[in-house]
Amino acid sequence: MATQYEISGTTAKGITRSVEQRVSEGTLAPGAALPPVRRLAEELGVSAGTVATAYKELRRRGIVVTLGRGGTVVAEAPSVASRRPPKVPEGLRDLAGGHPDPALLPALVPPSRLSPGVRSHRSTPRLARLEDAVRTWLGADGVPVEQVTFAHGALDFVGRVLSVELRPGDAVAMEDPGYHHLLDLVGALGLRSVPVAVDDEGMRPEELRGALRAGVRAVVLSPRAQNPFGGTFSRARRDALAEVLREAPDVLVVENDHASEVSGVPLRTLAGAGLARWAHVRTVSKFLGTDLRWAAVACDPLTLARHDGRLLLTSGWVSHLLQETVYGLLTDEGTQELVSRARTAYAGRRTALAKALAGRGVPVHGASGLNLWVPVRDESAVVNGLRSRGWWVAAGARFRLASAPGVRITTADLEPSEADRLASDFAAVLDESEATYGG
The missing domain is CATH 3.40.640.10 (Type I PLP-dependent aspartate aminotransferase-like (Major domain))
Structure with a gap:
């Protein structure tokens, strides 16, 4: 067994399964390098062709990527471990989920006429x-x-x-x-x-x-x-x-x-x-x-x-x-009325926070929908800074391929009365982050 990498197997399928399991468990994290083909083949006592076949299958399934001279590494979002959001810490105001406000959803009642048999x-x-x-x-x-x-x-x-x-x-x-x-x-x-x-x-x-x-x-x-x-x-x-x-x-x-x-x-x-x-x-x-x-x-x-x-x-x-x-x-007419209220409420909540942030010099994007995107220099610093003030927002890394950093704020259940406090906290966190970087 390749103990350093915890990869095992004597066939291409076995090696593939071993890598997939390690990625799923988190032992091999996104960006982690896999050993070169010949080295792993020697450690496992198999041919280089067997390892190469395993790596090819892992690439085909989106679990690893090859970076030329950079070797083979675990994909940033491997197919066996999608970009799941981190668990919301207890006691924080969750503005990271992207979900609608439950209070603005209709009650789901199963139909009275069920399928006959x-x-x-x-x-x-x-x-x-x-x-x-x-x-x-x-x-x-x-x-x-x-x-x-x-x-x-x-x-x-x-x-x-x-x-x-x-x-x-x-x-x-x-x-x-x-x-x-x-x-x-x-x-x-x-x-x-x-x-x-x-x-x-x-x-x-x-x-x-x-x-x-x-x-x-x-x-x-x-x-x-x-x-x-x-x-x-x-x-x-x-x-x-x-x-x-x-x-x-x-x-x-x-x-x-x-x-x-x-x-x-x-x-x-x-x-x-x-x-x-x-x-x-x-x-x-x-x-x-x-x-x-x-x-x-x-x-x-x-x-x-x-x-x-x-x-x-x-x-x-x-x-x-x-x-x-x-x-x-x-x-249903009642549901249509509720949806209309939801549409108005979401627009008001999104606009309130966007204006509050813009008023403090914070650039923001969000012309429609349930979220705002705020460009930042350091996603972790902003997320952690807002966490210390009781807010939980989504780091932008999960949403990005090659674009610049940012954070996503879900405004679906953020009342307009809360917008000023969040905007003030956001501006303060950005100031602290800029000071860390020296302006």
Whole structure:
């Protein structure tokens, strides 16, 4: 056994399994170097080819990466240990989770009409009335609704469609900073993330053009409430992105409208903007309930066929009980009124903190959604400094590929009356951090 690295095995599969277990346990942390192929082969008493095969499989699965002369190291977000947030210390005000305010979510009541007995729904995977409601819902925002389908959430759809469309080693253009679970998912599929910088209007067109020239085969982006930056497409930005994407008709574009009804801004969608391959994904977890793992999807015919074909071979369909629950909530007047109140409340809370921070000279981003992104020089210093003052915010490392440091603050349940105190504490922590760096 290679005791220094705690790697064992006499076959490629055994070595792969050993490394995966060490990474999952945390013994091999992100960035940890694996031994050179020949050294590990000597220590384990196997051929160099056996170790090389194991390392190749680990790279394919997104557990390790090769850095040329830097050797083979554990990936920053290995597929067996995603970028889970640290546990919130007891007694702190949690502003790191990215979750909606529970007080602004409707009560989830199972439908009174349950599925009659044990039978397959493969012949009718989607409830017709929910499909009609989805067409009305998405169509009102200008999304083409000729082809619609359902999934078990946005991540479920993205993972399934990318696994069908792409092969390990293919590249995907991803927002930077971006949603950490999506970044982890791409790596877990054995795909490469190509960072595309974002600003207050979403992905930057020239950065996206560069990613397309680099050979990406898919693009995943948010039209509004971009997580964590909060960007939202302006009409001009949407048109500019569409122009760039039309230059690459074979590239699949996935538009993730995760906050939709509570984003606080209108949708300016790329769907229907002359793209050949596209999908618009919309979830309900931010405004109907985090346990409702359901997503509506509108897409081009080929994407629909490929997604539904793979769905048929796995879960088969999205639970009709779940569909009944979603339909009841989407069409309930009381729920619609609650969602409207939530939309107003979230916008007010986000704006209150943004103004309080800006008033103290702290630059901040968050044009829509439930979060603010604050650029900082030292994420750890800011997170720990705010912790000492009773606040818990998210370090930006989980969300970044190549972008500059920052922290994410979830404002979903931060009352406007709390904004001044948090902003004052934030400014004080930044002053302390700047003093540490000498200005």
